[in-house]
Amino acid sequence: MTVPTLRGFMSSAAPTAAASPLLVLLPSLGTTADLWSDVVSRLSASPDAPRILRVDLPGHGASPAAREPFTVADLAAGVLRLVDDIGGGAFRVAGDSLGGAVALELAISASDRVLGFGMLCSGARIATPDSWAQRAAQVRASGTASVVAGSAQRWFAPGYLNAHPDGPGPAALSTLVDVDDESYARCCEALGSFDRTTALGGVRAPALIVAGAHDPVCTPESMRQLAERLPNARFVELPGASHLVPLEDPARTAALLATLLEDTALEPGDRFERGMTVRRAVLGDEHVDRATAAITPETADFQDFITRYAWGEVWARPQLTRAQRSIATLASLVTGGHENELRMHVRAALRNGLTRTEIAEVIHHTALYAGLPAANAALAAMREVFAEQSSEPTDRSAGDIEENDG
Numbered sequence: 001m002t003v004p005t006l007r008g009f010m011s012s013a014a015p016t017a018a019a020s021p022l023l024v025l026l027p028s029l030g031t032t033a034d035l036w037s038d039v040v041s042r043l044s045a046s047p048d049a050p051r052i053l054r055v056d057l058p059g060h061g062a063s064p065a066a067r068e069p070f071t072v073a074d075l076a077a078g079v080l081r082l083v084d085d086i087g088g089g090a091f092r093v094a095g096d097s098l099g100g101a102v103a104l105e106l107a108i109s110a111s112d113r114v115l116g117f118g119m120l121c122s123g124a125r126i127a128t129p130d131s132w133a134q135r136a137a138q139v140r141a142s143g144t145a146s147v148v149a150g151s152a153q154r155w156f157a158p159g160y161l162n163a164h165p166d167g168p169g170p171a172a173l174s175t176l177v178d179v180d181d182e183s184y185a186r187c188c189e190a191l192g193s194f195d196r197t198t199a200l201g202g203v204r205a206p207a208l209i210v211a212g213a214h215d216p217v218c219t220p221e222s223m224r225q226l227a228e229r230l231p232n233a234r235f236v237e238l239p240g241a242s243h244l245v246p247l248e249d250p251a252r253t254a255a256l257l258a259t260l261l262e263d264t265a266l267e268p269g270d271r272f273e274r275g276m277t278v279r280r281a282v283l284g285d286e287h288v289d290r291a292t293a294a295i296t297p298e299t300a301d302f303q304d305f306i307t308r309y310a311w312g313e314v315w316a317r318p319q320l321t322r323a324q325r326s327i328a329t330l331a332s333l334v335t336g337g338h339e340n341e342l343r344m345h346v347r348a349a350l351r352n353g354l355t356r357t358e359i360a361e362v363i364h365h366t367a368l369y370a371g372l373p374a375a376n377a378a379l380a381a382m383r384e385v386f387a388e389q390s391s392e393p394t395d396r397s398a399g400d401i402e403e404n405d406g
Contacts, residue, residue: 006058024082026079034172058187071190072193075105089113091115092115093117094208100118117205124195125194125197129192156243169248172244205232208234209234212244272304272308275316276311282351329349366378
């Protein structure tokens with residue numbers, strides 16, 4: 001499998017765009033970023049307009065054609081690359097149909113980056129592998145023009161096309177003919193292998209689940225069940241829509257996405273839960289389990305504070321990626337001479353995606369400002385961690401409380 005190259009379009013009416021929240025919008029199979037045009041124009045009219053990145057699927061719109069197989073997870077990785085290209089950080093994401101599946105995948109596999117997600121006319125599993133294999137074979141044999149009639153029936157509520165003969169519906173069907181046949185087939189195969197039903201209970205980001213009342217593919221009942229299986233989801237059914245909600249009802253779609261952009265305060269218990277999730281992702285289950293097992297009545301309050309504030313608030317903030325926070329943490333620990341906790345955060349930096357060379361360069365750079373003795377001691381600690389590979393030292397003294405509690 002390969003990560004396909006994707007192209008996107010940035011939209012923003014905000015005068016301070018760099019400080020605005022980022023919303024990523026993903027289209028359905030057979031459509032392009034134009035699916036969201038009316039929605040974007042409404043969102044951009046707000047004085048608090050977000051930055052909006054619309055992404056095209058492989059072989060759709062501006063994205064190059066794909067010849068190698070890929071998965072929905074690969075599409076999610078391609079979206080992350082685009083987000084990183086425009087500055088990285090955390091974001092919200094919404095998608096229709098296949099785009100909604102990618103949004104769910106991002107909420108699962110990039111949970112530290114996704115602040116909230118929307119699934120419109122989508123699912124954790126859509127249709128059956130056999131049906132997608134048949135669709136892929138049909139398009140390879142007869143082109144995307146052969147699925148236009150069927151798409152017209154699935155995409156739009158009864159009477160929509162007749163009521164809007166010059167609207168975006170006919171234009172979307174015309175665009176379908178221009179989609180690269182092989183790329184369309186590869187997207188079908190990606191959907192055929194996609195099944196995230198068993199992971200829904202672990203999704204913590206707020207979810208917006210929107211169904212079209214006339215959708216024969218992702219029915220309102222199936223989407224209601226999806227929302228019930230997600231821990232923090234809101235379900236909405238739009239009575240006049242079918243499978244392309246952003247196109248059929250852009251006003252209501254924009255209003256719903258605006259709610260997804262709103263930040264909600266977390267209760268202390270929620271901050272603890274989020275903190276424990278981030279802490280385990282950065283430090284590893286083994287480390288956190290060991291620290292938790294070592295809690296005593298005297299250290300319980302400190303552990304709660306560390307989890308809620310350090311991990312549930314500071315490390316969870318979207319302004320920096322985890323790799324960037326690792327760089328800042330390493331530099332701070334070198335400067336303070338905290339070799340014990342430095343070892344723990346060298347391991348964490350590796351988990352957060354920094355290479356050994358990058359970690360060494362951070363310490364090298366910090367030597368300019370923290371001094372050579374501090375950097376020398378830090379390099380020695382770093383070498384010890386690298387030599388351990390992934391094994392944890394077994395000989396720990398009472399002075400290891402910083403590493404155990406971190």
